[in-house]
Structures are given as structure tokens and as C-alpha cells.
Amino acid sequence: GENVEQHPSTLSVQEGDSAVIKCTYSDSASNYFPWYKQELGKRPQLIIDIRSNVGEKKDQRIAVTLNKTAKHFSLHITETQPEDSAVYFCAASPVSAGGFKTIFGAGTRLFVKA
Amino acid sequence: GAVVSQHPSWVICKSGTSVKIECRSLDFQATTMFWYRQFPKQSLMLMATSNEGSKATYEQGVEKDKFLINHASLTLSTLTVTSAHPEDSSFYICSAPPGTGKNIQYFGAGTRLSVL
Numbered sequence: 072g073e074n075v076e077q078h079p080s081t082l083s084v085q086e087g088d089s090a091v092i093k094c095t096y097s098d099s100a101s102n103y104f105p106w107y108k109q110e111l112g113k114r115p116q117l118i119i120d121i122r123s124n125v126g127e128k129k130d131q132r133i134a135v136t137l138n139k140t141a142k143h144f145s146l147h148i149t150e151t152q153p154e155d156s157a158v159y160f161c162a163a164s165p166v167s168a169g170g171f172k173t174i175f176g177a178g179t180r181l182f183v184k185a
Numbered sequence: 186g187a188v189v190s191q192h193p194s195w196v197i198c199k200s201g202t203s204v205k206i207e208c209r210s211l212d213f214q215a216t217t218m219f220w221y222r223q224f225p226k227q228s229l230m231l232m233a234t235s236n237e238g239s240k241a242t243y244e245q246g247v248e249k250d251k252f253l254i255n256h257a258s259l260t261l262s263t264l265t266v267t268s269a270h271p272e273d274s275s276f277y278i279c280s281a282p283p284g285t286g287k288n289i290q291y292f293g294a295g296t297r298l299s300v301l
Binding site: 072102103105112113114115117120160164171172174175176177178180 | 217231234278280289293294
């Protein structure tokens with residue numbers, strides 16, 4: 072089955088700096104790659120996603136890149152703010168007989184220091 | 186956007202009892218729902234895929250007799266943790282795609298289960 076690896080597990084940046092989180096996936100059939108932000112005790116919130124027919128997508132301060140050949144994708148947050156502090160999860164969605172599952176990476180705890 | 190409601194948000198129970206968690210799609214029909222478990226400071230681990238009108242599909246290592254899933258209607262899936270033990274204490278979250286053939290997931294608010 073699909074396996075998603077995520078690095079780093081913890082990331083600390085100064086306010087205004089950029090943050091980059093990287094993920095790799097194993098199943099070449101995966102075609103949808105969402106990124107979620109989760110605050111303590113709350114549900115994951117989708118912040119951006121990318122499909123396998125696109126190499127890059129940007130939404131204001133957040134961008135995601137996808138390299139299908141290498142099976143890796145990255146999240147880039149620019150001009151970080153203290154409210155960006157949270158746990159970020161990458162995920163991959165493989166097509167399977169049971170429908171679309173979402174397999175999560177281990178998560179990255181981002182700290183943005185004011 | 187699509188809304189998924191999960192209830193209860195927090196439950197405390199005694200060891201050996203069973204706990205039922207409900208997941209409802211409020212403004213769309215969900216033939217498929219997913220159940221995840223999240224331990225503190227860890228990722229969301231997919232437990233099972235709930236299929237309306239048929240048996241759930243469990244991930245490897247998840248005991249189907251321990252975690253009973255019922256998806257009796259197009260808007261409701263339930264997860265029952267049977268004979269709960271302290272090691273079952275966790276955050277349980279459901280999700281559902283807003284339409285057939287779509288892999289975007291909308292998540293419930295989660296249920297924090299504490300087994301004493």
C-alpha cells in the first residue's frame with residue numbers, strides 16, 4: 072500500500088522567514104496530494120492540494136510543488152507568521168478498489184517565533 | 186462547503202464498556218466514509234473505510250471485531266469501540282468525500298476517547 076514519509080518532524084523559523092516541508096510517496100498510482108494544517112485538539116484543515124497533472128500550485132503565501140518522477144512533493148510557506156504555528160500533514164491519495172483513501176505523513180510541527 | 190459532523194466530541198468511559206461514535210454528512214450524501222485514529226503527537230492512521238450498505242474495509246492490523254463500523258444510510262456512519270481498554274484512548278476522526286469519485290476529504294471535529 073501507499074506509504075508517505077514527511078520531513079522534518081519539527082521546524083522552527085523566525086517570523087517572516089520561509090518554511091519548507093518535504094514529503095515522498097511510494098505508490099505511483101497516487102494522483103492527489105493534499106496538505107492539512109492541524110491545531111491542537113482540532114480537525115485537520117485543508118490548506119492546499121495538488122493533482123498529479125500539475126507541477127506547482129500557489130495560493131497567497133502557500134505553494135506546493137510536485138515531482139511525479141521522483142515521487143516527492145513539498146509545501147512552501149513564505150513570510151511566516153506566528154499564527155502559522157501548527158502541525159502540518161502531507162497526504163497522498165491512491166486510487167484503490169475501495170475508493171479514494173487518504174494516507175498521511177507523520178506530520179511536521181512548525182513553530183514560528185515572533 | 187461540505188460539512189461533516191461528529192459526535193460526541195469527548196467521552197470518558199470505564200474499561201470494558203463500549204462506546205459509539207457517530208459521523209454524519211450534513212449537506213451531502215456519502216457512500217464512503219473513513220475512520221482515523223490519532224495518538225498524541227502522532228499522525229492520523231487510517232483504520233477503516235466505511236461503505237454504505239456493505240461491510241467496512243479494515244486496514245491491516247485493525248481488529249474488526251474490536252472496532253465495529255456500521256454505515257446504514259448515506260449520511261451516517263458509526264464506529265463502536267467494543268470492550269474498551271485504556272490503550273484504546275485516542276482521538277478518533279472521521280472523514281468523507283463530498284461526492285462520488287472525488288478524493289477531497291472533509292473531516293469531522295473528532296472524538297477524544299478516554300478509557301479509565
